[in-house]
Amino acid sequence: MLSPRSIDPADAHHLPWWDTLREDYTLAVITLGGVVAALWLAPFAVWRALQGNWLAMANDAVLTVLLGGSAIYAWRTRQTRVPGWIMAVCIVGGIWAIGVAAQFAALFWAYPGVLMMFFLVPPWAAATLGAAAVVGAAALSWQELGGTEGLPFFVITNVLTGVYGFLVSQQAQRRIGRWQTLSLLDPLTGVGNRRLLEVEFAQGFAGTRSAGTLAVIDLDYFKAINDQHGHDAGDAVLRDVAAVMQATVRKTDRVYRFGGEEFVLWLSPADAEVATAVLQRLRQAVRAQVRVGQTPVTFSAGVATHVPAESWQACLARADAALYRAKGSGRDRVCWADSGEPPSRQ
Numbered sequence: 001m002l003s004p005r006s007i008d009p010a011d012a013h014h015l016p017w018w019d020t021l022r023e024d025y026t027l028a029v030i031t032l033g034g035v036v037a038a039l040w041l042a043p044f045a046v047w048r049a050l051q052g053n054w055l056a057m058a059n060d061a062v063l064t065v066l067l068g069g070s071a072i073y074a075w076r077t078r079q080t081r082v083p084g085w086i087m088a089v090c091i092v093g094g095i096w097a098i099g100v101a102a103q104f105a106a107l108f109w110a111y112p113g114v115l116m117m118f119f120l121v122p123p124w125a126a127a128t129l130g131a132a133a134v135v136g137a138a139a140l141s142w143q144e145l146g147g148t149e150g151l152p153f154f155v156i157t158n159v160l161t162g163v164y165g166f167l168v169s170q171q172a173q174r175r176i177g178r179w180q181t182l183s184l185l186d187p188l189t190g191v192g193n194r195r196l197l198e199v200e201f202a203q204g205f206a207g208t209r210s211a212g213t214l215a216v217i218d219l220d221y222f223k224a225i226n227d228q229h230g231h232d233a234g235d236a237v238l239r240d241v242a243a244v245m246q247a248t249v250r251k252t253d254r255v256y257r258f259g260g261e262e263f264v265l266w267l268s269p270a271d272a273e274v275a276t277a278v279l280q281r282l283r284q285a286v287r288a289q290v291r292v293g294q295t296p297v298t299f300s301a302g303v304a305t306h307v308p309a310e311s312w313q314a315c316l317a318r319a320d321a322a323l324y325r326a327k328g329s330g331r332d333r334v335c336w337a338d339s340g341e342p343p344s345r346q
């Protein structure tokens with residue numbers, strides 16, 4: 001029936017690097033910072049050392065290490081929050097340092113710096129740090145800027161760059177959020193899909209909040225419903241069953257459509273007595289509320305209490321074996337894993 005397969009929740013680890021960059025714009029910007037550090041700042045640090053300009057050399061070397069280190073950390077862990085902040089602060093520090101060391105160059109670096117901020121840190125922080133970078137660059141490169149004559153142009157063009165960065169980053173974030181939500185929900189029933197189950201179980205079972213009961217629920221004779229009443233009627237049954245499930249369980253419980261006419265229920269935390277009562281209630285509710293013609297819809301279920309340190313795949317396999325027994329012994333019933341009966345209270 002079920003064929004559990006393991007999945008890494010950080011799926012991005014398995015994507016080719018160019019796809020990872022396309023999926024995660026913050027990682028892409030951090031990578032860009034790392035590339036700038038390696039190809040631009042590091043050679044500059046060497047050049048400054050050859051000139052004997054130790055202060056500028058130290059500055060470039062520190063920036064190289066911070067930017068390059070952030071990029072390496074982000075790639076290794078796929079965590080971009082802390083590297084994003086480090087990079088954003090480095091951009092401000094770098095622009096100020098350039099202003100001190102090379103004056104006019106700070107004016108040019110302000111533009112990519114302001115733009116990148118909005119892809120690295122929240123908008124309020126990007127605006128604040130961007131303003132700090134622009135003020136620093138203007139003050140330190142006052143002559144090259146053209147003084148009060150050039151200042152309004154410098155400020156306005158940087159504000160436009162920042163607004164552009166804000167709009168694009170917000171749009172990207174919203175699209176990614178919407179896409180992630182859609183990819184984790186079953187479009188027919190609106191409950192979580194198999195992928196969401198895999199991600200949530202992989203996370204939840206690794207933590208301490210793994211006490212609970214897992215039920216695999218499979219509608220009875222569903223093929224006959226499709227064959228006799230049509231595929232649309234079958235779809236309506238699936239939608240109704242999912243709705244009854246969601247209405248029957250508590251908010252802390254989880255309902256997933258694992259595939260076809262199979263659902264998985266995670267009752268957390270629930271001892272065998274509570275789980276038995278919930279499944280009994282669910283059986284009655286589905287029987288009473290979901291019908292095709294005059295015939296009530298029924299389901300069979302296999303249930304397993306999660307034992308400490310057990311993987312979710314193993315727990316699911318035990319519940320699935322119990323479901324197999326429930327089907328074999330006549331359907332429209334709940335079978336517990338291992339003994340077939342709910343485990344007694346310890």
Ligand SMILES: Nc1nc2c(ncn2[C@@H]2O[C@H](COP(=O)(O)OP(=O)(O)OP(=O)(O)O)[C@@H](O)[C@H]2O)c(=O)[nH]1
Pocket residue numbers: 188218219220221222223224226230231232233234235238259260261327331
């Ligand atoms: N309408 C509809 N049918 C689906 C969907 N997904 C799978 N099915 C059908 O579900 C049926 C499952 O059939 P079986 O695996 O034989 O299960 P069953 O008829 O319920 O038999 P038992 O589980 O042994 O009681 C197949 O006919 C699939 O085509 C779906 O999204 N919508």
